[in-house]
Amino acid sequence: MTLYFCGHPFKYELEGICKLFFPLIRFTHVFDPEGPVPEGDFVRTIREKGKEQTRLCVEVSLGGASRSREAALPNTLPEYEKECERVLCVELYRLLSEWLGIQPSWGILTGVRPVNIIQRERAAGRPDEETARFLREEYLVSPEKLRLAFTTADVQSGLLADLPERSYSLYISIPFCASRCSYCSFVSHAITTRKATDKIEEYLALLCQELELTAQAAKQNRLKLDTIYIGGGTPTALSAAQLKQVTDAVSAYFDVPSAREYTIEAGRADTITREKLEVIRASGAGRISVNPQTFNDDVLRRIGRRHTAAEAVECYRMAREMGFDTINMDFIAGLPGDTLESFQHTIEEAIRLSPSNITVHTLSIKRSADLFSEEGIADYVKTNVTDGMTAFAREALLAAGYRPYYLYRQKNTIGNLENVGFAKPGAESLYNVYIMDEIQTILACGAGGVTKLVSGMKDPASGKNPIERIFNFKYHFEYIDRFDQIKTRKEQVTDFYANQEK
Numbered sequence: 081m082t083l084y085f086c087g088h089p090f091k092y093e094l095e096g097i098c099k100l101f102f103p104l105i106r107f108t109h110v111f112d113p114e115g116p117v118p119e120g121d122f123v124r125t126i127r128e129k130g131k132e133q134t135r136l137c138v139e140v141s142l143g144g145a146s147r148s149r150e151a152a153l154p155n156t157l158p159e160y161e162k163e164c165e166r167v168l169c170v171e172l173y174r175l176l177s178e179w180l181g182i183q184p185s186w187g188i189l190t191g192v193r194p195v196n197i198i199q200r201e202r203a204a205g206r207p208d209e210e211t212a213r214f215l216r217e218e219y220l221v222s223p224e225k226l227r228l229a230f231t232t233a234d235v236q237s238g239l240l241a242d243l244p245e246r247s248y249s250l251y252i253s254i255p256f257c258a259s260r261c262s263y264c265s266f267v268s269h270a271i272t273t274r275k276a277t278d279k280i281e282e283y284l285a286l287l288c289q290e291l292e293l294t295a296q297a298a299k300q301n302r303l304k305l306d307t308i309y310i311g312g313g314t315p316t317a318l319s320a321a322q323l324k325q326v327t328d329a330v331s332a333y334f335d336v337p338s339a340r341e342y343t344i345e346a347g348r349a350d351t352i353t354r355e356k357l358e359v360i361r362a363s364g365a366g367r368i369s370v371n372p373q374t375f376n377d378d379v380l381r382r383i384g385r386r387h388t389a390a391e392a393v394e395c396y397r398m399a400r401e402m403g404f405d406t407i408n409m410d411f412i413a414g415l416p417g418d419t420l421e422s423f424q425h426t427i428e429e430a431i432r433l434s435p436s437n438i439t440v441h442t443l444s445i446k447r448s449a450d451l452f453s454e455e456g457i458a459d460y461v462k463t464n465v466t467d468g469m470t471a472f473a474r475e476a477l478l479a480a481g482y483r484p485y486y487l488y489r490q491k492n493t494i495g496n497l498e499n500v501g502f503a504k505p506g507a508e509s510l511y512n513v514y515i516m517d518e519i520q521t522i523l524a525c526g527a528g529g530v531t532k533l534v535s536g537m538k539d540p541a542s543g544k545n546p547i548e549r550i551f552n553f554k555y556h557f558e559y560i561d562r563f564d565q566i567k568t569r570k571e572q573v574t575d576f577y578a579n580q581e582k
């Protein structure tokens with residue numbers, strides 16, 4: 081499909097709207113074409129500035145039929161460029177929505193963090209009713225999504241107010257998994273060969289060195305440890321002894337008891353053993369996750385998970401018996417082979433097990449491309465099954481006493497839907513809230529880790545705290561081969577804080 085942009089530069093947002101309705105379709109972009117456009121499927125968006133008014137027009141041609149809509153704006157509007165972009169998006173959304181019979185529920189809001197809009201408006205003193213009206217009428221957000229975003233903002237407000245000064249979270253990446261799930265979009269290596277297993281020893285030795293350097297950098301810059309998160313990959317894909325090597329290094333170099341939160345993602349049931357849970361318990365980590373993704377065994381098979389629903393439940397029970405009371409369970413809406421009924425059963429079963437945290441993700445459409453046929457995807461978008469699944473999860477979890485406390489939208493999810501962390505009151509993960517809001521420094525160690533250094537001073541223009549990022553190499557073999565560069569890059573932490581104090 082060709083996207084024509086005439087008289088304006090709003091490619092990014094308008095293409096985002098097209099992707100909501102035509103997922104997986106490749107677009108060709110043409111700016112200010114001369115003469116008539118060739119026949120075929122296209123979306124043309126036009127801005128024509130007259131003497132006093134600007135004409136904004138959208139035209140869509142699909143399978144030989146065509147439709148158009150238009151609006152006008154005075155040239156003297158205070159936020160003229162922004163309004164032109166918004167109105168073109170609204171017109172395009174309305175045209176496609178009426179034509180195709182689909183109503184993506186976040187309207188024309190394409191950003192990743194809708195809750196931040198609410199927080200920003202609250203900080204500026206705008207009443208919630210006004211913000212809600214503006215999001216509903218000008219950005220076409222559905223009442224359900226508004227309710228979700230406002231409830232999340234309410235729960236977050238207390239957690240955000242609690243942020244200690246000059247604090248940081250420590251993130252440690254274990255980029256290995258027992259095997260690769262077919263929907264995975266993370267950088268993770270399946271340790272199914274001897275060659276891969278051998279690399280783990282080398283990786284862990286360097287990771288421990290990086291932990292030591294990181295602790296030194298934190299000390300030198302008078303940073304206070306707030307939360308620790310060991311993720312991946314699957315940390316429990318390591319053996320119990322290897323896992324202990326990592327947790328021992330954390331205890332040796334960091335003041336673990338001073339951290340408010342310590343999480344280790346256990347993840348897949350086929351990697352969790354009593355011995356590994358004992359290592360986690362002894363490390364002082366109080367939070368783990370056991371991620372079933374679904375309680376439907378057929379779906380588990382289809383996505384390449386090498387465990388059953390019953391085994392995931394078994395792991396959860398074992399962790400509870402061993403004294404873990406803050407356990408997160410991850411689920412995914414929209415997996416291949418899953419139906420609304422089977423997803424409902426999954427959520428009901430999760431509620432019955434009553435973990436402190438339940439996270440509901442939406443399947444990334446990039447992965448869906450590998451998992452579904454093209455007709456399957458088209459059908460999915462049309463029937464809105466995933467939207468129905470997330471709606472069911474939201475209502476059932478709210479009714480069971482869980483509250484949404486972090487929410488983000490992943491690009492390329494079906495219908496640009498959201499991932500939501502639900503928790504029982506008091507069980508919210510601070511780390512998840514702080515990384516989502518980008519308000520706390522994260523010192524990251526290991527392959528794929530991204531250190532985010534958050535300035536203590538707000539930029540007056542954007543109202544945000546500027547962030548500097550330091551990227552570790554993405555893959556474990558690059559991390560091993562170029563570890564000298566990882567060490568050099570750590571010096572940027574001290575440079576950053578020295579600059580802050582100037």
Ligand code: SF4
Nearest residue numbers: 257260261264268313
């Ligand atoms: S367990 Fe998670 S990180 Fe590992 S392959 Fe599966 S989805 Fe990817």
